């Protein structure tokens with residue numbers, strides 16, 4: 001019998017990462033002369049560019065702007081509204097206007113400081129509230145499942161609450177960076193990427209070139225969290241244009257401050273919930289509304305909104321759901337992809353709402369939640385079906401045992417006790433929403449056996465520290481029953497790898513891993529050197545109507561339970577973590593320790609989102625634009641997480657695996673917020689729960 | 702820009718007199734003058750790097766004083782048996798291990814930030830500085846040395862040579878740094894209260910607030926009032942009322958004025974409660 005695949009092995013990149021030999025994009029050296037690029041940015045929030053006055057021209061400073069774009073001057077995402085370079089107007093502070101390129105960065109900096117841009121300023125929308133009052137959403141959806149009107153008519157009571165969440169910054173290890181090399185065959189882009197083919201397609205669009213002439217290579221990537229999903233396409237288009245114009249290698253590296261000021265953030269949200277309850281305090285239906293702040297461009301906001309709305313029911317089954325949502329544009333830094341993709345906002349709201357409802361009807365929150373849990377065979381929020389076993393009841397029992405939840409909850413309920421304990425229940429749909437995998441991504445993988453019998457994994461998904469290489473190499477080694485060192489997985493290079501889709505949406509292990517298992521089956525039928533491919537096909541039972549938001553939004557769901565225990569200091573209103581516990585169902589861990597890494601990091605990032613990570617804009621400018629002022633936790637702020645994995649193999653995942661990348665973040669904020677509520681003895685409707693806010697809450701009752 | 706790496710104090714002073722700015726660990730300077738990625742910091746002045754000057758690395762008892770050379774790092778102080786525990790705890794909460802391994806106490810003073818975490822302690826303990834220049838040495842108290850945010854009495858040809866810390870005993874030292882997180886955080890505010898109480902006799906009481914005014918707040922009048930309130934078992938509200946006027950914080954990206962003020966006063970109250978309970 002083969003050994004259990006979940007047994008941890010050392011990550012294949014451990015040595016290069018821990019010894020410091022891994023070369024991130026800024027560590028690499030390049031052949032020939034390198035020109036650096038610096039970005040001239042809008043210094044106003046919104047308006048027309050009237051005139052740009054440059055210092056006298058210099059041979060070692062080259063200007064690259066929208067007029068140099070041979071193809072289309074926008075980043076190809078969903079809508080064509082994100083300019084590669086601003087033309088005659090700017091719509092947020094820090095919007096890129098042009099690049100200065102040259103061999104000496106000090107010269108470029110000095111030159112940039114003397115450029116004068118004249119604007120005609122216009123009055124902007126600085127907040128979501130502002131945009132909601134004065135504009136229409138740029139996209140909106142409705143989910144209408146069951147009969148909410150009927151439910152609310154029958155209801156014994158209805159309860160309504162509103163929630164608010166802020167921005168979050170990814171703080172990946174190395175800031176954004178990309179290098180474009182100009183070669184005879186075309187342009188080669190190397191950078192810190194999550195989605196090499198997104199970059200390739202964007203550059204093709206902007207250069208107006210054919211695909212063969214654009215090659216994209218992923219450099220070692222130290223974390224991304226969604227921040228390297230769509231943003232790298234923008235800067236890659238910029239350096240590609242510069243490289244083609246100047247016929248030079250162009251290197252663009254952000255420093256941390258610039259990165260924090262101008263790259264995409266998690267969407268701020270306003271979420272309202274209304275529940276219709278019957279005489280026995282059972283929820284007959286919910287009505288919810290999500291408003292997202294898209295920042296200055298549409299970007300991926302529409303898809304983020306879909307996720308936020310599909311999560312409307314949390315882990316519960318409500319007979320009727322009426323969810324509406326819209327994305328509003330404001331003149332602020334673009335919002336974009338971030339681990340969880342709309343779900344963390346909604347899960348904060350639904351979990352707090354359920355706690356508050358329980359309190360209103362005088363029930364224990366966990367008991368109240370448990371009686372509403374979705375079960376196998378129930379309809380999802382979009383009228384699809386939960387087809388697989390749901391083990392939440394068992395997982396709740398497990399986490400209660402691990403954390404001593406019941407005892408502590410009782411103790412901390414005493415008035416004036418500075419401690420609190422909170423539980424959150426959550427899920428995450430794995431893979432692209434709806435038929436995205438089949439209609440848009442159409443993933444393809446290659447597997448190749450070479451002369452020496454080594455097997456090469458050829459996919460476009462990346463390891464960005466999450467352990468994807470190790471995970472896929474294990475999947476292939478186990479499937480073919482060969483030693484791990486016979487498997488090769490190099491960083492993706494679009495010259496060699498097919499488009500197996502982006503490294504996002506908790507899809508890579510489940511979807512791409514599964515395709516590799518299929519490819520292994522094919523390869524086993526071949527002898528000697530051979531290349532096989534596998535292509536994604538959607539299970540027949542998945543039906544999705546995008547316009548109506550109806551049907552099976554995801555082929556599978558991963559599930560989780562978090563418990564957080566805190567103490568709130570009554571003099572300083574600081575929250576100290578005392579304990580953190582979690583139980584997850586990710587199908588089957590391909591590697592226990594790698595999942596453990598996702599749990600530790602995701603949980604902390606989720607708690608940080610709920611507790612510390614405040615990012616405010618003042619007159620359109622990010623106030624916390626350094627790691628000094630933006631409070632991501634350090635090791636000394638966290639506690640050791642006690643985590644348990646429950647096996648619940650998914651038939652279509654490799655070895656039963658489902659997604660795990662985003663799931664682990666989602667429960668952090670609602671769990672810590674529930675704990676803080678108990679410690680504080682006051683209800684919470686907004687995150688992050690920074691001490692300043694807790695003080696205000698307590699003071700104003 | 703040519704930077705200089707002297708090995709002796711004499712050379713350091715010569716270079717200093719040429720108009721170079723002293724650099725200790727550089728953990729303030731390098732950050733303050735940072736530039737675009739891959740571009741060297743843009744210092745406005747040339748530097749004299751003090752790390753190589755062994756004469757500045759002294760750390761010893763000298764009569765009633767502890768003398769701390771300007772080249773001694775925070776980490777070395779945290780690890781030294783000569784340094785009072787309360788001060789070690791304060792420094793242990795500054796920056797992070799890596800930064801503390803480079804940063805000097807002299808640099809923290811020289812930076813003269815209202816948020817510098819060593820200052821409430823040094824000022825509470827009446828620490829002084831030996832400043833040395835080509836014309837010789839002079840001694841100034843830390844309280845006088847810092848005249849405002851980023852402003853000091855340091856003359857253009859002078860260096861901080863050492864910090865002199867009186868050796869004193871207190872029965873209660875209550876310190877609290879309030880930052881956004883436990884390491885690598887700049888203080889939103891900080892509080893230090895120290896007292897020597899034996900039975901019902903209160904021999905000494907000192908109070909300092911950091912980060913809530915242009916300078917560290919320490920007031921003899923306030924401390925006298927606190928002693929008096931303590932002796933008659935009075936209400937701490939009076940003391941809070943007194944300090945409330947001195948605490949003039951700002952709103953910034955790290956916190957709000959209201960929070961800083963309220964929490965400072967809460968900590969003062971907590972200190973007085975602790976003193977009573979002692």
Ligand SMILES: Cc1cc2nc3c(=O)[nH]c(=O)nc-3n(C[C@H](O)[C@H](O)[C@H](O)COP(=O)(O)OP(=O)(O)OC[C@H]3O[C@@H](n4cnc5c(N)ncnc54)[C@H](O)[C@@H]3O)c2cc1C
Nearest residue numbers: 725726727728729730795796805808809811812817818861
């Ligand atoms: C990540 C990070 C976290 C930090 N956290 C904290 C914190 O929690 N609390 C805190 O208080 N500070 C903090 N700091 C600031 C800094 O580390 C401290 O102020 C440190 O003590 C400065 O010492 P240094 O030797 O590095 O100073 P330098 O940067 O070398 O110098 C600072 C100033 O002092 C002057 N100076 C240095 N030596 C002398 C001398 N011998 N004579 C005269 N002038 C001199 C310099 O000219 C300069 O003006 C942090 C900094 C960083 C980068």
